[in-house]
Amino acid sequence: MRxxxxxxSYKIGLKSxxxxxxxxxxxxYRKIFVIILFASxxxxxxxLIFKQTWASYIPMALxxxxxxxxxxxxxxxxxxxxxxxxxxxPYSEKRMNMTINVLKxxxxxxxxxxSLDMLIEEAKQAQIQCDYIAPLKKPFKxxxxxxxxxxxxxxxxxGNAASQxxxxxxxxxxxxxxxxxxxxxxxxxxxxxxxxxxxxxxxxDFIYDxxxxxxxxxxxxATYSNPI
Numbered sequence: 001m002r003x004x005x006x007x008x009s010y011k012i013g014l015k016s017x018x019x020x021x022x023x024x025x026x027x028x029y030r031k032i033f034v035i036i037l038f039a040s041x042x043x044x045x046x047x048l049i050f051k052q053t054w055a056s057y058i059p060m061a062l063x064x065x066x067x068x069x070x071x072x073x074x075x076x077x078x079x080x081x082x083x084x085x086x087x088x089x090p091y092s093e094k095r096m097n098m099t100i101n102v103l104k105x106x107x108x109x110x111x112x113x114x115s116l117d118m119l120i121e122e123a124k125q126a127q128i129q130c131d132y133i134a135p136l137k138k139p140f141k142x143x144x145x146x147x148x149x150x151x152x153x154x155x156x157x158x159g160n161a162a163s164q165x166x167x168x169x170x171x172x173x174x175x176x177x178x179x180x181x182x183x184x185x186x187x188x189x190x191x192x193x194x195x196x197x198x199x200x201x202x203x204x205d206f207i208y209d210x211x212x213x214x215x216x217x218x219x220x221x222a223t224y225s226n227p228i
Contacts, residue, residue, distance in 0.1 A: 003122045006106050010206055013098040033070040037063055099209040110218045116210050127203035
């Protein structure tokens with residue numbers, strides 16, 4: 001057997017555990033927030049495309065306000081307890097039990113910290129090898145350093161030829177465009193990473209789970225097996 005066999009078994013185990021919360025099982029305030037966020041984004045996007053007025057920014061403002069209110073409500077003690085008891089703790093228990101069972105299937109004792117450390121190091125090495133885009137990061141930085149001055153120069157020329165009202169309107173449009181672009185990139189990044197780095201995040205999950213086993217489960221099992 002090899003490390004890749006163990007890791008494939010771990011990935012199979014992860015697929016059997018749902019990490020997301022279905023919309024129907026969300027609390028009422030979370031459902032309301034999701035609906036408001038999507039509605040404000042869609043309405044604001046449509047208005048900005050077909051009718052660029054001050055009213056186009058109202059749905060976006062409502063979405064931002066609802067986001068702030070959501071974080072305030074979500075961080076309340078009562079809501080944190082509900083999420084912990086109903087979602088976080090059950091998911092953690094299933095995931096840790098799955099990882100421990102995979103290790104046992106490959107003859108690895110969770111009390112053996114040396115074996116766990118070797119697995120962590122092996123996962124780190126495999127993670128480095130699957131990062132295919134790392135060599136392209138430096139050329140992208142160089143390209144960005146060339147493009148940014150060009151964009152700034154073009155913006156300056158346009159600004160010199162525009163009136164004050166046109167400048168304000170253009171600035172607001174650019175800000176909205178940047179915010180929408182950032183939101184889109186932020187939303188699509190996990191999907192893109194899963195496509196380009198298929199196993200990269202899974203190695204992070206595996207390393208994290210091994211460390212949690214060392215921290216909580218190995219000592220507990222050792223105590224049970226060697227009572228004082």
